[in-house]
Amino acid sequence: MSLSNLRISMRLSILTGVLCIALVTTIFLGRSGMSSILNSLHTVYEDRTVCLVQLGTMQRNLFRIRVRILKMLDMNAYDATMVAQIADAEEVINKEWKTYLTTELAPDEKIIADKIKAALPDYLSAKNQVIELLKANDLDKATSLANGPVLQKFMYLDDQIVANIELQERIAKEEYERGKANASQKINTSLILGGLALALGSAIAFVIAGSITGPVNGIKGCMEQLTAGNLSAEVPGVERGDELGQMAKAVGVFKEGLLRVKEMEAEQEAQKIRAEAERKAAMRQLANTFEGSVGKVIQTVTSAATQLQASSTQMASTAAETSAQATTVASASQQASANVETVAAATEELSSSITEIAKQVERSQSVASRAQDEATNTNVQIRALSENANKIGEIVNLINDIASQTNLLALNATIEAARAGDAGKGFAVVANEVKHLATQTGKATEEIASQIKAVQEGTNNAVHAIDGITKVISEMGEISASVASAVEEQAAATQEIARNVEQAAAGTAEVSSSVVTVEQAARDTGAAAEQIHSAATDLSQQSEFLRAEVGRFLDQVRSDQSDVKLLNWDNALNMGIGTIDRHHREMFDEVNRLYVKMSQGNGAEAGQGMITLIDTVMENHFREEEEVMSRNSYPHLDEHRRHHRDFLDRAKSHKSAVQSGDPTAAAKMFEYVATWLTNHIQMEDGKLANYLRAKKVA
Incomplete structure (x- = not known):
C-alpha cells in the first residue's frame, strides 16, 4: 500500500x-x-x-x-x-x-x-x-x-x-x-x-x-496562486487517498467556486451596466414625463400671468376713463349748481327775467340729461371693470390650482427620487426647490386675490355711487321740468319755484359729492390695477425662474452623475473684487464637487467634506471679507457679520445631524448651504460691492 x-x-x-x-x-x-x-x-x-x-x-x-x-x-x-x-x-x-x-x-x-x-x-x-x-x-x-x-x-x-x-x-x-x-x-x-x-x-x-x-x-502554493487571482493553477494531490487528498479536493472545490464567483462578478458587472442604463433611461423617461407635466403647468402659469397683466392694464385704462368721466360729470354738476343758484338769486326779479329763467332751466335740463348719460356710461364701464375683476379672480384661482398641481408634482418627484436612492438625491433637492417655488406662487396668487377683492369692493362702491348719481340727475330733470312748468305760472307759484330751486341746488351738491366719490373709487381702482400688474409681473418672473430651474433640473437628471451641479456661477454674482470673487467661485466648485460625490452614493464622505468646507474655507472667507469691510469703514459691517454668525450657528445643527448618521442630513445641509450662499452673494455681498465701487476700491 x-x-x-x-x-x-x-x-x-x-x-x-x-x-x-x-x-x-x-x-x-x-x-x-x-x-x-x-x-x-x-x-x-x-x-x-x-x-x-x-x-x-x-x-x-x-x-x-x-x-x-x-x-x-x-x-x-x-x-x-x-x-x-x-x-x-x-x-x-x-x-x-x-x-x-x-x-x-x-x-x-x-x-x-x-x-x-x-x-x-x-x-x-x-x-x-x-x-x-x-x-x-x-x-x-x-x-x-x-x-x-x-x-x-x-x-x-x-x-x-x-x-x-x-x-x-x-x-x-x-x-x-x-x-x-x-x-x-x-x-x-x-x-x-x-x-x-x-x-x-x-x-x-x-x-x-x-x-x-x-x-x-x-x-499552499496552489492556494497562494488562487488568492493572487491565477485561477488556471493546477491543484496537486487530488488523487491521494488521505486527508491531504481531501484537502486538495476541497481546494479544487474552492477553485471552482472562485471560477463561479468570477463568472458571477462578470455577470453582475454586466447586470450593473444594464441596470445603470435602465436607471438612466427611467430617469430620462421620468424627466420627460415631468417636463411634460410641469411644462404645461409653467405654460399655463405664464399664460395666466400674461392674461392677468393684460386684464390689470385694461382695469387701469378703465379706471382712468372712469376718473375722466367722473371729472366731466363733476364739472357739469357744478355748472348746474351754479345755474340753479343764479335762478334762486333772480327769483325776486322773476317777473322781469322769466325768459332768461326759461333758458337757464332748459340748459339745466340739457346738462342734467348729459350728466345722466355720462353717469350711465360710467356705470356701464364700472360694471365692465367689475366683470374683468371677476375674470381676474377666476384666473387667480386657476393659478392657485396650477400651484397646487405643481406642488403635487414636486411631491411625486420627491417620492420618485426617494425610490431612486442615493442616485436621486440631487433630483430630490431640485424637486424641493420646485415645491418651494410653487409655494411662493401660491402666496403671490393669494396676494393678487386680496388685491382683486379690494378692486371688486371699490368697483361695487363705484356702481352704487353712480346709481345714486343717476337717480339724483333724474330728479334734477324732473325738477327742471317742474321749473319750466312753473315759469308759465310764475306769478302764482313764485314760492314753489324758490323751493324747487333749493331742492335743485341740494341735488346738484349731492351730485358733485357723489362724483367726487366716484373719482376717488376710480383712483383706488387704478392703484389696485397697478398692484395687480406688479403682482402679475412678479408671477411672470417667478414662472420664468421656475422654467429655468426645471430646465436645469431636467438637464441634470438626463446627464451623467459626474456632470451634476448644484450651483451654477453666473456673471451676475461677480462683485468686481478679485479676491472675493475667486473665493466665491472656489466655494461653488467645491460644493458642486461634493454634490457629485453625494449623487454617486458617497453621502457620508460628501457630508464630512461639506463640514470641512464650512469650518475652514467659508470661515476663512468670512474673516477676510470682514477685514475688507473693516478697512474700508463699511457702515453695515455689524449686520453683515451677524449674517455670517447666523449661518455658522444654523450650520451646527446640520453638522450634528450628518455626524449622527442621519441618511437625509447631507442632502439637507447641501440645500441649506447652496440657498444661503446664493442669496447672501446676491443681497449682502451685492450691497458691499456697490459700496466698494462707490468708494472706487473695486
Whole structure:
C-alpha cells in the first residue's frame, strides 16, 4: 500500500506505535535494572547494614560491661547501680544477637556466628563470677579472674565480632559492586535502545513529515496562486487517498467556486451596466414625463400671468376713463349748481327775467340729461371693470390650482427620487426647490386675490355711487321740468319755484359729492390695477425662474452623475473684487464637487467634506471679507457679520445631524448651504460691492 493512500492519523499512529514500543522496551529494561539495584540495596541494607548495626550494638555493650567491672575493681567495691547497668547491657546484647541470627547468613558469616554463639554465654558466665566475687568482697579473686580468664574470653569474643563486622563490610561492598555493574549495564542497554528508538522514530517521523509537508506546501502554493487571482493553477494531490487528498479536493472545490464567483462578478458587472442604463433611461423617461407635466403647468402659469397683466392694464385704462368721466360729470354738476343758484338769486326779479329763467332751466335740463348719460356710461364701464375683476379672480384661482398641481408634482418627484436612492438625491433637492417655488406662487396668487377683492369692493362702491348719481340727475330733470312748468305760472307759484330751486341746488351738491366719490373709487381702482400688474409681473418672473430651474433640473437628471451641479456661477454674482470673487467661485466648485460625490452614493464622505468646507474655507472667507469691510469703514459691517454668525450657528445643527448618521442630513445641509450662499452673494455681498465701487476700491 502506498504511503500517500494512508491517512495521516494512520501514519502518526505508526510513528506513535514504534515510539511506544521503544519506550516500553526502555521502561522494561530500566525497571529490570532498577529492580536488580533495588534487590542489591535490599540485601546490603537488610543483610549487611542492619547486621553491622546489631554487631556494633553488641560490641558497644560488651565494652560497657567491661568498663563497669573495671570501675568496680578500681573502686574495690560492689556497686549495685553498675551491676544494674551491666544487666541492661547484657539484655541488649542477647536481644540483638537473637535478631541477628534470624537473618540469612553467608557461609563464612555462619562460621563466625557459630564461634560467637559459643563464646558469648561463656563470657557472660565468667563475668557473673567476677560480680559475685565483688559482691562477696573478695577483691583479689575478682581482680585475678577479671584480668585473667574473663579478659581472654572478652578479647576472643570481641575479635569474633570485629571479624564478623569486617565480613559484613566486605560482603556489602561486593553487593554494591555487583549492583553498580548491573546498573551500568542496564543504563547502557537503555541508552542503546533509546538511541535506536530515537533514530528509528526520527526516520519514521521524517518520512511521515515529508509525506505531509510536501503535499501541504503544494496545496499552499496552489492556494497562494488562487488568492493572487491565477485561477488556471493546477491543484496537486487530488488523487491521494488521505486527508491531504481531501484537502486538495476541497481546494479544487474552492477553485471552482472562485471560477463561479468570477463568472458571477462578470455577470453582475454586466447586470450593473444594464441596470445603470435602465436607471438612466427611467430617469430620462421620468424627466420627460415631468417636463411634460410641469411644462404645461409653467405654460399655463405664464399664460395666466400674461392674461392677468393684460386684464390689470385694461382695469387701469378703465379706471382712468372712469376718473375722466367722473371729472366731466363733476364739472357739469357744478355748472348746474351754479345755474340753479343764479335762478334762486333772480327769483325776486322773476317777473322781469322769466325768459332768461326759461333758458337757464332748459340748459339745466340739457346738462342734467348729459350728466345722466355720462353717469350711465360710467356705470356701464364700472360694471365692465367689475366683470374683468371677476375674470381676474377666476384666473387667480386657476393659478392657485396650477400651484397646487405643481406642488403635487414636486411631491411625486420627491417620492420618485426617494425610490431612486442615493442616485436621486440631487433630483430630490431640485424637486424641493420646485415645491418651494410653487409655494411662493401660491402666496403671490393669494396676494393678487386680496388685491382683486379690494378692486371688486371699490368697483361695487363705484356702481352704487353712480346709481345714486343717476337717480339724483333724474330728479334734477324732473325738477327742471317742474321749473319750466312753473315759469308759465310764475306769478302764482313764485314760492314753489324758490323751493324747487333749493331742492335743485341740494341735488346738484349731492351730485358733485357723489362724483367726487366716484373719482376717488376710480383712483383706488387704478392703484389696485397697478398692484395687480406688479403682482402679475412678479408671477411672470417667478414662472420664468421656475422654467429655468426645471430646465436645469431636467438637464441634470438626463446627464451623467459626474456632470451634476448644484450651483451654477453666473456673471451676475461677480462683485468686481478679485479676491472675493475667486473665493466665491472656489466655494461653488467645491460644493458642486461634493454634490457629485453625494449623487454617486458617497453621502457620508460628501457630508464630512461639506463640514470641512464650512469650518475652514467659508470661515476663512468670512474673516477676510470682514477685514475688507473693516478697512474700508463699511457702515453695515455689524449686520453683515451677524449674517455670517447666523449661518455658522444654523450650520451646527446640520453638522450634528450628518455626524449622527442621519441618511437625509447631507442632502439637507447641501440645500441649506447652496440657498444661503446664493442669496447672501446676491443681497449682502451685492450691497458691499456697490459700496466698494462707490468708494472706487473695486
